[in-house]
Structures are given as structure tokens and as C-alpha cells.
Amino acid sequence: MGAIQAIRGTRDILPGEIGYWQQVEMVAAQILSRALYQEIRTPIFEQTELFERGIGEATDIVGKEMYTFRDRGDRSITLRPEGTAGVVRSLIEHKLLASGGVQRLWYKGSMFRYERPQAGRQRQFHQIGVELLGSADPRADVEVIAIATDLLQALGLKNLKLDLNSVGRGVDRIAHREALVNYFTPYKDELDKDSQERLHRNPLRILDSKDEKTQAIAQNAPKIIDHLSDESRRHFDRVQQLLTDLGIEYQINHCLVRGLDYYTHTAFEIKSDDLGAQSTVCGGGRYDGLVAELGGPDTPAVGWAIGMERLILLLQKLVSAPALVPDFYVVSKGDSAEAQALILAQKLRSVGFRVELDLSGSAFGKQFKRADRSGAIACLVLGDSEAQNNTVQLKWMATQVQQAIAQADLLSNLDNLKQEIERHKN
Structure with a gap:
């Protein structure tokens, strides 16, 4: 009988590597506690409906990547593919949003998506994330971006780039959606298979395609910024000004839409040139409609998640492993x-x-x-x-x-x- 091995898409984190993980978690806890973010821990599996409603049924995550099964009570259960929906569910369930005010939370733990495993991407992967709920102020957007920047720099990372975009609100996206359908329809046969399926179902996701030919076509696609309402444009302008005030450099990426349907207004990614194709270390944005979508009070919110596997790969290239040396x-x-x-x-x-x-x-x-x-x-x-x-x-x-x-x-x-x-x- 052969030896039992770890399942494809999962991996052991061995003692020679664990020092990096512990260092990241320690630095994150220190930086987040200084900004008064409190840790929250939610279950690894939830009702499937939470992610269908929260992330969006038209997304690849829900449509193709979730680990879903039926339990002995014949309930549909899903291993969490991301952390935000579970945090919001917990806040609603325990009525932590009822009093109003701002909630600053952070989490860490395993997530699960059925993807093709590669360096920095596993089917069981780990994230550290923050959620700031209860403020629609652009300063909240910039606060979470600044904290992510502080954390990555405190770990010794350099060559970081902040990509920024606005995905607007519902009315903005309706107008943009129509413009995208009109633009991409003549190119339908040239798009990759997934983008062809998204054309009428979720055309915004075509902008996030990794297919080179589709990316080239998308370069001249209508930009969401040209369809922003005055309110959305003011919000985006204010975010940019505040980032400039803090000395945080950024570049506008009109194709940045993120992979989740719940985003509104600000979307951002922090990337590293040292990671190759999988260059995104941190991604996030504002999600003002998610709490209400999941049955809670109308609550603005913004947050981000850092992929630990990619971050550890980067740290291994740049810094020595923290050594456990005896006194x-x-x-x-x-x-x-x-x-x-x-x-x-x-x-x-x-x-x-x-x-x-x-x-x-x-x-x-x-x-x-x-x-x-x-x-x-x-x-x-x-x-x-x-x-x-x-x-x-x-x-x-x-x-x-x-x-x-x-x-x-x-x-x-x-x-x-x-x-x-x-x-x-x-």
C-alpha cells in the first residue's frame, strides 16, 4: 500500500517555512491593533446561499470554483472561498451593526477554491483581511489602503505598485454594462471562451480576463470612469487626493474590476514586480451594498485581503527566514x-x-x-x-x-x- 500524500492543491507548511508565516501574522496583528482593528474568527464552511447572494452567481468563484456539498441534513454547504461574506453574516447575525458607528475588524484563515494549482495559488489558500464597516467617507477607503501599505512595507517589501479604479454604483454600472456589450459584441468570436459566456451575463468581468488576445481587445473598451455619476466621481477624486496627501503613489487601471460582484466605488490592488504573472499581493475595495444584500441594515463598507501564499513567496525571495535561535x-x-x-x-x-x-x-x-x-x-x-x-x-x-x-x-x-x-x- 502506497504512502498517503496531501491532496492536490493543498500543501504542508513545514518548520523551515513557518517562520515567515508567523512573522507576517505577528506584524499584521501589531499594525492592525494600533489602528484599533479587532480580530474576528468565522466558520470555515457556511450555507451556500451566503456566497451565491454575497459574491454573485455570475462570478467564476460561485459558478466554477466553490467546494460545495450536501450535509446529513441535506443542506447545501460551501467551504468559504473568501472571508468578507462570512464576516458580514456574523455581524448581521449578532446584531453588531444595529447601533451604527464604525466597526473595524480583521481576520486570518484558510479559504478554498477549485483552481488549477500553481506557485502562489492553491486550492486551500490563506488570507489576512480587514473590513471597515459603517463609513461611506473616502477617508475609510484610504485608511485601509494605507494600512495595507504600512503592513507590506513593515515586512520589508519594495517595488510595490498600487492600481486604482472606480467601479461606481448600480446606475453607473448599468450604463457601463450597456456600453461594454455594444463594444464587445462585434469581437465575440475573437474573445476567449469564458469571455464569450460573460458577454451578456456579466460583461464587466471580461475586463478581468487573463487571455492575452481578450486583454488586447479590452484595452479600448469603454471605461467605467466615463460613466460615473457626479457623486461617484467626487468620491473617486477625493480618494485620489487623499492618497496623494499621504504620499502613496498609485496608477489608474481602467480594467481593474476585481473578481467579486459586491464591489462599489473604489477597487484597488497592490502588486509586486518581483512575483511574475501572479503579481497581486493585496486586493480589495468598497462594497456598500453587501450588508443589505445579506439581510442587514444599509451599511457602507470597505476592505481588503492579502494572499498569504503569494506574500510568502515574495518574502522568501527578498528576506531570510526568521530563525528560531535558543538563548x-x-x-x-x-x-x-x-x-x-x-x-x-x-x-x-x-x-x-x-x-x-x-x-x-x-x-x-x-x-x-x-x-x-x-x-x-x-x-x-x-x-x-x-x-x-x-x-x-x-x-x-x-x-x-x-x-x-x-x-x-x-x-x-x-x-x-x-x-x-x-x-x-x-
């Missing part, structure tokens, strides 16, 4: 010494030190070699003599300076010990 590596030999070493390691861990305890029972020489490879700042050595006298040999790895010290004294001067660890790190 102390504990070497011991002999029954009494090994028992005391375990106790000492636990006591040091309990006060905040990173401690690796060698459990091999091998000769001191082999344990010292592993201590060197670990990158530890210091080595603690216990043998029969140390165990008998309740002492320990403290060896600073960088200088090889070694001293005998009572175990009780080691644990009673923690402030000095922490200062010495920091000094030897530098």
Missing part, C-alpha cells in the same frame, strides 16, 4: 545531571528564555557540536560534578568564555542574565 542550549550527561538539566531548562523557559534541551544522552563532544549548530547564545553544561555541587557551567558561544555558577545564583539574577544574553546577541 541557551543545555548539555548534560549522567542520570542526576540530566534530571537537573530538565528542571533548569523548564525554570528558564518559565521566565521567558528560549531553551533547547539536548535529549540525546550522547557524549559531551557530540552535544557540543549540536549546540554550535543551534546558534545558541550560551551553553549550559551539567555533568556528574555539577550535579553533585548544584552548579552549572555557563559558556558564551561567541567568545568561548566559560564560568562555573551555582544553579540558584543563575536563577536569582534574571535581569542581569537577560542583559548578558542581549549583549552577546549584539
Whole structure:
């Protein structure tokens, strides 16, 4: 019988890579907490209707990519393909929007879409996202864009580009839709198969086609900006001015429509030149009609999501993996010494030190070699003599300076010990 392997489109995140993930999550939590965004965690699966109504039945996600099944109660259940609809459902269900005011939320977790797996794109993938609900002010749009920019820059990313567009509101899109149908109809036979199907069902999505020939045709398609109402144009102009005020550079991308039907007004993507074809790291926009569409009060909202797989690929190219380096590596030999070493390691861990305890029972020489490879700042050595006298040999790895010290004294001067660890790190 063959070995069982991970399902196609899923992958294990191994210890050698996990440091990148933990770094992203830690930095995200810090930056978002400073802007008073609170974390929310929603179920991985929901009623299928949530995504059909929220994302739009005419989208590829709902039509082709969702993992949908019937449970034992014969209910249609779907693994979440994105995070926003579930967050909105939760806010409505728990009446968190009833009092009005602004809700600032963020989430992280797995999403699922049946796509062709490739670098940076899996069928089970991960996102970090933010949602700002309760404000129609263009400043809300710019706030979430600025936070995304801060986060990516804090992680050390460069060569980032912000693509910006407005998809208007309902009346704007009706006029634009008619213009698109009239424009693309003469080219129908030249469009890719998916775009031919979208022509009358959802022509706006043709602008998002990845087919090169369709993209070339779409370059001269009617632009939504030419069909914006005065209100929509004022909103878009204000967003651009605020971005300029913050020193955030952007470029208008008239073909940027995003893949979800719930977007209104601002749509944006942050891309990296270092990622090749799959260049989008963060995408989002405003979705003023979604809450009402899902049965809640009329609530303006804006948000974004960062694809973790693509972000990690980029970080792996640009920065070294954060290393988990011990402060102390504990070497011991002999029954009494090994028992005391375990106790000492636990006591040091309990006060905040990173401690690796060698459990091999091998000769001191082999344990010292592993201590060197670990990158530890210091080595603690216990043998029969140390165990008998309740002492320990403290060896600073960088200088090889070694001293005998009572175990009780080691644990009673923690402030000095922490200062010495920091000094030897530098």
C-alpha cells in the first residue's frame, strides 16, 4: 500500500517555512491593533446561499470554483472561498451593526477554491483581511489602503505598485454594462471562451480576463470612469487626493474590476514586480451594498485581503527566514545531571528564555557540536560534578568564555542574565 500524500492543491507548511508565516501574522496583528482593528474568527464552511447572494452567481468563484456539498441534513454547504461574506453574516447575525458607528475588524484563515494549482495559488489558500464597516467617507477607503501599505512595507517589501479604479454604483454600472456589450459584441468570436459566456451575463468581468488576445481587445473598451455619476466621481477624486496627501503613489487601471460582484466605488490592488504573472499581493475595495444584500441594515463598507501564499513567496525571495535561535542550549550527561538539566531548562523557559534541551544522552563532544549548530547564545553544561555541587557551567558561544555558577545564583539574577544574553546577541 502506497504512502498517503496531501491532496492536490493543498500543501504542508513545514518548520523551515513557518517562520515567515508567523512573522507576517505577528506584524499584521501589531499594525492592525494600533489602528484599533479587532480580530474576528468565522466558520470555515457556511450555507451556500451566503456566497451565491454575497459574491454573485455570475462570478467564476460561485459558478466554477466553490467546494460545495450536501450535509446529513441535506443542506447545501460551501467551504468559504473568501472571508468578507462570512464576516458580514456574523455581524448581521449578532446584531453588531444595529447601533451604527464604525466597526473595524480583521481576520486570518484558510479559504478554498477549485483552481488549477500553481506557485502562489492553491486550492486551500490563506488570507489576512480587514473590513471597515459603517463609513461611506473616502477617508475609510484610504485608511485601509494605507494600512495595507504600512503592513507590506513593515515586512520589508519594495517595488510595490498600487492600481486604482472606480467601479461606481448600480446606475453607473448599468450604463457601463450597456456600453461594454455594444463594444464587445462585434469581437465575440475573437474573445476567449469564458469571455464569450460573460458577454451578456456579466460583461464587466471580461475586463478581468487573463487571455492575452481578450486583454488586447479590452484595452479600448469603454471605461467605467466615463460613466460615473457626479457623486461617484467626487468620491473617486477625493480618494485620489487623499492618497496623494499621504504620499502613496498609485496608477489608474481602467480594467481593474476585481473578481467579486459586491464591489462599489473604489477597487484597488497592490502588486509586486518581483512575483511574475501572479503579481497581486493585496486586493480589495468598497462594497456598500453587501450588508443589505445579506439581510442587514444599509451599511457602507470597505476592505481588503492579502494572499498569504503569494506574500510568502515574495518574502522568501527578498528576506531570510526568521530563525528560531535558543538563548541557551543545555548539555548534560549522567542520570542526576540530566534530571537537573530538565528542571533548569523548564525554570528558564518559565521566565521567558528560549531553551533547547539536548535529549540525546550522547557524549559531551557530540552535544557540543549540536549546540554550535543551534546558534545558541550560551551553553549550559551539567555533568556528574555539577550535579553533585548544584552548579552549572555557563559558556558564551561567541567568545568561548566559560564560568562555573551555582544553579540558584543563575536563577536569582534574571535581569542581569537577560542583559548578558542581549549583549552577546549584539
